[in-house]
Amino acid sequence: xxxxxxxxxxxxxxxxxxxxxxxxxxxxxxxxxxxxxxxxxxxxxxxxxxxxxxxxxxxxxxxxxxxxxxxxxxxxxxxxxxxxxxxxxxxxxxxxxxxxxxxxxxxxxxxx
Amino acid sequence: xxxxxxxxxxxxxxxxxxxxxxxxxxxxxxxxxxxxxxxxxxxxxxxxxxxxxxxxxxxxxxxxxxxxxxxxxxxxxxxxxxxxxxxxxxxxxxxxxxxxxxxxxxxxxxx
Numbered sequence: 001x002x003x004x005x006x007x008x009x010x011x012x013x014x015x016x017x018x019x020x021x022x023x024x025x026x027x028x029x030x031x032x033x034x035x036x037x038x039x040x041x042x043x044x045x046x047x048x049x050x051x052x053x054x055x056x057x058x059x060x061x062x063x064x065x066x067x068x069x070x071x072x073x074x075x076x077x078x079x080x081x082x083x084x085x086x087x088x089x090x091x092x093x094x095x096x097x098x099x100x101x102x103x104x105x106x107x108x109x110x111x112x
Numbered sequence: 113x114x115x116x117x118x119x120x121x122x123x124x125x126x127x128x129x130x131x132x133x134x135x136x137x138x139x140x141x142x143x144x145x146x147x148x149x150x151x152x153x154x155x156x157x158x159x160x161x162x163x164x165x166x167x168x169x170x171x172x173x174x175x176x177x178x179x180x181x182x183x184x185x186x187x188x189x190x191x192x193x194x195x196x197x198x199x200x201x202x203x204x205x206x207x208x209x210x211x212x213x214x215x216x217x218x219x220x221x222x223x
Contacts, residue, residue: 103147
């Protein structure tokens, strides 16, 4: 376990389709975060889990977005009925609750 | 918004020179972090500085924090071509459950 893994690295989907991304955090980390980043911008917070509990969600996380962390380990982020505006890099990060985040390499979503 | 703002937006220097990037934020913080991002990749944590600290070093990196001015700076000394990346500051929210990132400084180090 050398870092945060995200799958897939790239996803191209047609508008209106559903997509699901997976994040495997560092195993000792109890906190997991999802961020979204568009070109030329910094990451924007989407949601945060402590163990399996989703404790905070951004207003950016519309009802088309849902995230889960069922056993307090890996997490999934699903986007339903994708729109072109959903095209972005989706970043997952984990932490122990102190110190910095460890980020994954991200999933780049392109909605066509 | 509590979002940090980096300055300058872009910086181009010769290898061996020092690079200084600044970050300003709006509300009180518990800590501030700096991250590096290579093109198309995830972010790499560089340094965390707490609100009761004024300066921190890590290798060729030096971070300062002035809470009275709500600003921080990141200094990279003796820059290398491999330092070419975008650099972001991130400030914690009042819940501490998330960090707000700025739009970043794009650093280009010319060999």
